[in-house]
Amino acid sequence: MRIETATEAGRPDVPNEDFVSVALPAAGQGGAxxxxxxxxxxxxxxxxxxxxxxxxxxxxxxxxxxTVTRADLTLRQCLSAAISRTADAHRDTCDLSHPLTPQATAVVVRWGGAEVEHLVLSDSALLLEAADGTVTPVLDDRIERLRAAGLRVAPLRNQEDGFFTAAADPAVAARAVTGRTPAAALRSLAAVTDGAARGVEVFGTDDWPGLFALLRKAGPQALIARVRAREDADPAGTAVPRGKPYDDATAVLVEF
Ligand SMILES: [Zn+2]
Known part of the structure; x- marks a missing residue:
C-alpha cells in the first residue's frame, strides 16, 4: 500500500487553511x-x-x-458528530450563527471492509480509480451549478437551494454526497482541495484523468508544482480571473 500527501500554503505569509490526515490501520485492517x-x-x-x-x-x-474508532457510524454521522464537537469548543465565546463562522469543505474516505465508503461536501474533489484504470471524479457540484446559472454564490452559503459547507450546524451532513464502492473494484483513489485542482477547474489545462495520472506517476508535490507554475505565469490573476491568484493546495493519493 502506498500513501503520499503534500500541502502548500498559497502565500508564505498566510497560514495554510487546508487540513489532511490519514490513519492506518483503522477499524481493524483498513484506513481512513x-x-x-x-x-x-x-x-x-x-x-x-x-x-x-x-x-x-x-x-x-x-x-x-x-471515522477510525466508530465503524458503527456512517460517514455522515461521523461528520455530524465532528461538527457538533467542534461547535461546542467555541459556542460560548463566538457567534456561531454568523454566516461566515469558520467552515470548511470536506472529503472523507474509509476502507477496510468489502466496500470503500466516501463523503464529499462542497468543492474539494475525490477521484476514484477503477481496476481498469478508469478515473471517476466524485464532486459536490452545487457551487459549480450556481455559477453556471449566473448566480452570485456568496449569499447562497449554507442556504436552501444554495451550497453547503461544514460550519457549526451538524444537520449539514445530510447534504453531503456519499457512496460506497466495492473494494475489489478500486485500484487507488485521491482527494484534492480546489487549490490543487486548478489545472482542471480554473486553468482548463488538465482533465481529471490527466491530473490523476500525474499524481500516480510523479506524486502530490509534482501536482502542486504544476499548479504553481500556472499561477506564476499569471501572478495577478488577470489573464485567468480567479478568486485568489494563489490558493492553498493539498493532495493525497492512496494506492491499495
Ligand atoms: Zn471561535
Missing part, C-alpha cells in the same frame, strides 16, 4: 483519510475569535478520530 479546505474568513473573522487553522484542526481531528 480526511481532507478539509478551510474557508478564508471575512474582515470581522465571522464572529469568531479563533483562526481558520484552529477550526480545521479541531474539525479534522474529530472527524478522523470518529
Amino acid at each position: 483519510l480526511v481532507l478539509l479546505d478551510g474557508v478564508t474568513p471575512p474582515a470581522d473573522n465571522g464572529g469568531c475569535m479563533h483562526s481558520v487553522p484552529w477550526f480545521t484542526a479541531r474539525l479534522g481531528g474529530a472527524l478522523l478520530e470518529l
Whole structure:
C-alpha cells in the first residue's frame, strides 16, 4: 500500500487553511483519510475569535478520530458528530450563527471492509480509480451549478437551494454526497482541495484523468508544482480571473 500527501500554503505569509490526515490501520485492517479546505474568513473573522487553522484542526481531528474508532457510524454521522464537537469548543465565546463562522469543505474516505465508503461536501474533489484504470471524479457540484446559472454564490452559503459547507450546524451532513464502492473494484483513489485542482477547474489545462495520472506517476508535490507554475505565469490573476491568484493546495493519493 502506498500513501503520499503534500500541502502548500498559497502565500508564505498566510497560514495554510487546508487540513489532511490519514490513519492506518483503522477499524481493524483498513484506513481512513480526511481532507478539509478551510474557508478564508471575512474582515470581522465571522464572529469568531479563533483562526481558520484552529477550526480545521479541531474539525479534522474529530472527524478522523470518529471515522477510525466508530465503524458503527456512517460517514455522515461521523461528520455530524465532528461538527457538533467542534461547535461546542467555541459556542460560548463566538457567534456561531454568523454566516461566515469558520467552515470548511470536506472529503472523507474509509476502507477496510468489502466496500470503500466516501463523503464529499462542497468543492474539494475525490477521484476514484477503477481496476481498469478508469478515473471517476466524485464532486459536490452545487457551487459549480450556481455559477453556471449566473448566480452570485456568496449569499447562497449554507442556504436552501444554495451550497453547503461544514460550519457549526451538524444537520449539514445530510447534504453531503456519499457512496460506497466495492473494494475489489478500486485500484487507488485521491482527494484534492480546489487549490490543487486548478489545472482542471480554473486553468482548463488538465482533465481529471490527466491530473490523476500525474499524481500516480510523479506524486502530490509534482501536482502542486504544476499548479504553481500556472499561477506564476499569471501572478495577478488577470489573464485567468480567479478568486485568489494563489490558493492553498493539498493532495493525497492512496494506492491499495
Ligand atoms: Zn471561535
